[in-house]
Amino acid sequence: GHVVIIGWNPATESAYNELRSLNVAKHIVLVHERGPVIHDEMTTTVRGDPTRTETLLRASVDKASMAIVALDDDAKTALTVLAVKALNPRARIVAEALYPEHVDLIHKAGADIVLATRSLGGRLLAAALLEPGAAMFVEDAASAAYGKAKFKEIPGKRFAGKPFGEAMRLLREKGCTPIAVRRGTALIPNPPDSLIILESDAIVVVTPREEETC
Amino acid sequence: GHVVIIGWNPATESAYNELRSLNVAKHIVLVHERGPVIHDEMTTTVRGDPTRTETLLRASVDKASMAIVALDDDAKTALTVLAVKALNPRARIVAEALYPEHVDLIHKAGADIVLATRSLGGRLLAAALLEPGAAMFVEDAASAAYGKAKFKEIPGKRFAGKPFGEAMRLLREKGCTPIAVRRGTALIPNPPDSLIILESDAIVVVTPREEETC
Ligand SMILES: [Ca+2]
Ligand SMILES: [Ca+2]
Numbered sequence: 001g002h003v004v005i006i007g008w009n010p011a012t013e014s015a016y017n018e019l020r021s022l023n024v025a026k027h028i029v030l031v032h033e034r035g036p037v038i039h040d041e042m043t044t045t046v047r048g049d050p051t052r053t054e055t056l057l058r059a060s061v062d063k064a065s066m067a068i069v070a071l072d073d074d075a076k077t078a079l080t081v082l083a084v085k086a087l088n089p090r091a092r093i094v095a096e097a098l099y100p101e102h103v104d105l106i107h108k109a110g111a112d113i114v115l116a117t118r119s120l121g122g123r124l125l126a127a128a129l130l131e132p133g134a135a136m137f138v139e140d141a142a143s144a145a146y147g148k149a150k151f152k153e154i155p156g157k158r159f160a161g162k163p164f165g166e167a168m169r170l171l172r173e174k175g176c177t178p179i180a181v182r183r184g185t186a187l188i189p190n191p192p193d194s195l196i197i198l199e200s201d202a203i204v205v206v207t208p209r210e211e212e213t214c
Numbered sequence: 215g216h217v218v219i220i221g222w223n224p225a226t227e228s229a230y231n232e233l234r235s236l237n238v239a240k241h242i243v244l245v246h247e248r249g250p251v252i253h254d255e256m257t258t259t260v261r262g263d264p265t266r267t268e269t270l271l272r273a274s275v276d277k278a279s280m281a282i283v284a285l286d287d288d289a290k291t292a293l294t295v296l297a298v299k300a301l302n303p304r305a306r307i308v309a310e311a312l313y314p315e316h317v318d319l320i321h322k323a324g325a326d327i328v329l330a331t332r333s334l335g336g337r338l339l340a341a342a343l344l345e346p347g348a349a350m351f352v353e354d355a356a357s358a359a360y361g362k363a364k365f366k367e368i369p370g371k372r373f374a375g376k377p378f379g380e381a382m383r384l385l386r387e388k389g390c391t392p393i394a395v396r397r398g399t400a401l402i403p404n405p406p407d408s409l410i411i412l413e414s415d416a417i418v419v420v421t422p423r424e425e426e427t428c
Contacts, residue, residue: 124334139330151351179351180351189420190390
């Protein structure tokens, strides 16, 4: 299925560029009222009120595999997530909340992941005052498209039953640094060496951008 | 000196809360035209056009040690950074750019660090579709105030002359995972074990939130 990006602002523009650069090779449909109309081999644009089912159907939301919803207005984002979920219960939905206190509500509306990206940005502004390396690292690693590092998930399968310390040693030999384990919807950052890795885990690593080393 | 936060929006609101929670014990002066007027033991609010020198002087910008500038308008942010720099060349200035193409210009205006936080947020929305653990990790680690991890800078001094691999081993024993080295304004993410640490380096680590283990 295709990817639908609902709303046009600096965040969705950047998400659009990132998805293109990742070569996930899926068609992307942009849905918005006032953004640019892009039509190329990879992109279709649908103009209209994104909270209306009629608009979403023109974007074939019912056949999409993934959707990003970021409307710069938490009420509209929540309403649109409800509409997308109603049309397509199987699509993975990622939504942006302006305010952290709305994260849970937008989650309940049906989004799989809700990121309070502006709040995150503010925390990074604060960190940049006091610990500049931390902010610089996040800037670099959050993008696959530029810089010298990126975050990546690798399947825990090949380390199943082994302690995290051993996975750390093997992955470091290949130039990657494991920093967290995702277990379903729970995250275990900075795990102890003794944590036993499950087959269904995903290991979050920092990896050099250029090569797929690990 | 005090910290000045110029502009009120979800990002600066979050930066304000983060700085308060970090107990850096500095006075914070908020400067904006339409945000809330907060006056308490830690905070003063100055109302006025933040691009005007007169407003900035009422916030004692000339005596501040740090400033965050985030005005939701890259032209106003650049102009304000120029004004802050003119009043106080020694203050550390962190600025938010809405669009990545303005980062260099705002840097040239005098900001020490410029973060395109909305663009970063968009890249995380894209990452959340494909590698959810990466986005979850950034959300957690970017804040000292909540979650199970945080990013931290530690001085390279105690590891000066040693290879990164040895620092990694010693820091992991204390429950921290080093992920990058900051050398002045350059960042070396995911360094090889053989990198020799300099006295002036800072090591960026992921650390458990609760304790200062390393
Ligand atoms: Ca990168
Ligand atoms: Ca945290």
